[in-house]
Amino acid sequence: MSAGTQFAAAAGAAVALPARIVEPFMYGLQRLLGIKRMPWVFLVPNLTAVVLFALLPVFINIFYSVSGSDRLYPWDRPVVGGANYATLFDCDNFLDPSTCSRDLFWRALGNTLVFVPVQVTAMIVIALLTAICLNRDIRGRGFFRGIFFFPVMLSPVVVALTWQWILQRNGALNGLISSAGLTPVNWLVFPNTAFFWSVFVTVWAHMGFYTIILLAGLQSIPRDVYEAAKMDSATPWRAFTRITLPLLKPVLLVVFILAVIRSVQTFDELYVLTGGGPGSATMLMVQYIYEVGFAAQPRNFGLAAAASLLLGVALLIFTAIQMRISRGGKDD
Amino acid sequence: MTEASMSKTDMSISDFLTRRRRRGRFGWTDGLTYAYLLLGLVVMFAPVLWVVISSLKTPANLAEFPPTLLPYSSETVVVEGFDQPLALFDVVGEDGETRRLAQIRRVGIQAQMIDPADPEAGRVLVPVETATPVRRVYLAFENYTNLLASSGNDLWRYVFNSLFITVVATLITLVMNSMAAFALSKYRFRGSNVALVSILATLMIPATVVLVPTYMIVAQLGLVGNLWGVILPTVATPTGVFLLRQYMLTIPDELVEAARMDHASEWRIFWKIILPLSSPALAVVAIFSILSRWNDFLLPLVVLTRRESYTLQLALASFQTEYGIRYEILLAMTTLTALPLACAFIFLQRYITTGIASTGIK
């Protein structure tokens, strides 16, 4: 069988299967179990996959974090209790990461806690500004919408290589700068510029997605609300803060949650772009976990798992603080 | 500022921030908007364009600084008595006259050259700094042909594998996610919150972090080196369930009730009523599934151990070796992997963006 026919057969089967087999099967189940249990029938495939490939790995990870050795299978690994956590917390002075045995863990955690708020803020502000521009009655809206969305389609590795090619010492950006008569800057060599470009590149790659969602939100705001505002001779800034933002709030919340989650998970782009450098200035938690548990030789699954669980705890605390702050803001 | 201009500025700001321009006027806010969008155009698109141009440069041309805008290559000439074509140089002589010579070899700061028009005249010693290479615009398609030649006939196998994974995983994702979303939006039952939370909680787990346990489970299922070993772990996307559920919540429950009155089975209600109505949301989930499956790298890298099961991304990544980045190959590879998506994007751009816009995440 050639690849093409195989492919067509598979696709055809995937569509025809439900009609032929699934319907009588599901009807049988409905008669057997009663309508009350049908939601579970609908949930089972997805839940099975979630349990098998998302929750089970997390539980294995929890076990990894309290066991040692470089063995893969849990039954081969001796339990070491809190040793991995103790290694991570082995610090002379908790205020100075260089005194910690695993200083990179603390630096990565610190970097993540700076990177996420900065990147998410930049992302939302720029995406909102872009959405507002695209919401206006301009020529070539579809074209511009497409341009801003385009990078979302690129794979993280492609994004990183593209920017590395531009930002490197002899790259296009420095070419432009030196032809303008200025001194080229070695962008990825200095911690601050490298951090800036990390934020920039990740925003560049993902903002299109949020722009489109925000644009949809803006378009769903009825026009007459603004007409009314104008009647009341509200200033435009007032109209924006009192009408647009509140009406956009539910959409902004979705955007915010998704942006935070994906920001915390940032890995591929920066791994290829900076490798976490210079030094450890752009190393985020996920890269630390990857390096310890996967790229190192021998691989330290236990330490990586412990670090990932601590990241989870840190995120919970972070969220709690943030909710406290935003709630506090409301009381004023 | 006069009263009038003040209010005019006010209006423009208000236009800018709140609503669309009225027809027939071109205010400064429009200028601002276009300026912003053009800046966006440069920032968003120029990098990609630059990579495509760079991928058509020869290694020597790539190494130049400042980089040339267009791909160039040295002009060569075949001179009698020499097996290899020789590179041409424009040489400024002591008399200030420029002559076009072919370089035989270069030793230190001096080069041995010969006049291609008059090889009989013999060799000339030329100081290197007086010679500039003669160049012309040259598109180095050999970067691509070399890349394709070294992957040979297997290339179609890789394309097929990538397509197979992308299409099958997306179909399964759509069916499974929408079934779960249906259950979580159209039924009230004990445990629905637990199910919803446990699905959404997985949103928080970075795939990289659970890579090792996931691989172990795949290995236990005997799926290493098998395309299904990449498909199955990725199908239960939490974002998919979330988006679909949000959308289905906006579909009136009366529709479901009415269908039940007509003795439609639950599956039929799902398949014939809810699913068609959810098509905008399905389109979005499909697009994201396609994008992430096509671009997947880490899990396939570990799971797909056999060359015949490689995806396009893996095959192209195998051109990076320990001993260095060959930029000309890498850039060609970057362009090639992004190309199918770019094509798809040009055709589907409208549907993709409007599809996302209409999911009604509200």
Next chain:
Amino acid sequence: MRRIMKTTSALALMVAALPVTTALGQEIRVWAGDTGTGGVLFEEMAKSFEEANPGVDVVVEEVSYQTIVESLPVQLEAGEGPDIAIITDLGGLSRFYLDITEYVDADYFEQEWGQTLQWLRGGQQTDAIFGMPTTLTVNGAYVNLTLFEQAGVPVPEEGATWEEWAAAAKQVAEATGTEFAMEMDRSGHRFASLAISYGAEMVDEEGRPVIDDGLRAAIEQFVAWHQDGTMPMDLWGAVGGATHRELFSDFLNANVVFYFGGSWTLRQMDTEVGDLFDWAVVPTPCGPSSCTAMPGGGAMTAFAHTQHPELAGALINHYAQPENLDHYISTEVEIPSASSQIENGVEYPEASERTREALATFTAQIPKMADAAYRFQGWRFQRAMMNSLTTRISQVLNNELDIDAALTRIEEDVNLAIEAAGGQS
């Protein structure tokens, strides 16, 4: 649990309309990762083996270096992966190797590769033969002679120290307006050459890391070179973690006077530099302790999980035959690893005169290699220490750690790795 999973997997397999076919008959899969011409050469040489053994299919797969370094170990851990692979972490993967002593001409192997076979044992007390070393690589310095000539600076003679080279390179760079004086691959292996010549022991007889004054002196010197601009921050400073990075293109484009890399880039020199400038490989600069460079290289090993141990062993034996070995080494322009090849020399018909000279210089460094270099190369935790070196030195260069703290961290990193591997060293 295992049972359930097996049943599920059987079900999954049944449902799957698999595009991947499993070959009938005996299939031997070989992974070739880091070689210049890659798998093609090995595939070609396998032809006569397949003819001699009907029904055997040798599948040579070219894989990325990342696959060999990162994926292969995890796959081996799970009992998966190819039957044979060409690997570079000789000592680290020891426990997955198949002992091929009974399938090969053991005496021949011992005689040709005595030292390197020891590396493959990774510290185990055994006489087992775990594979065939394919190539020997030598770290070494490439120098742009044209730039020296233009600057009118004499090229340091054999026996010159690292400091002398650094000073000369800096002088040349300043005189000729070259961007950089000196560069070194961002690799712990390359740094180890410098460190050992400064007297670092790296690892003791018991397989424990040694943090000594030699290592400290080498790091201090290395940092000083970055601070005074002899070396650019691009390689060691700009990248984080254990990421390997090289900028040999700087040398190819005459942007650097002195580049410390290794013998594997020779092939590139012929094709890319041509006669743009004069270059040479120079004898390894000397430190206070010795003039050593690190040896390196790949080895072809079979893995214990293979279904066809006998065939896998026989195939390696086949590749180890002198005619195959010579063919491989001369086509790849590599330094031979077998002692008879080293003695008799290998012909490189396709290489240029300059490249042949460079090869001779590389080969001449082999007798000068310090014992510590060999011991380090064969150490199971070499990669752990090299990764730690790159990570920590980068941190020092970026003022995240001082040298004392970096040395402490390096020791802790390696000890943690030893602990993670179950304490055996």
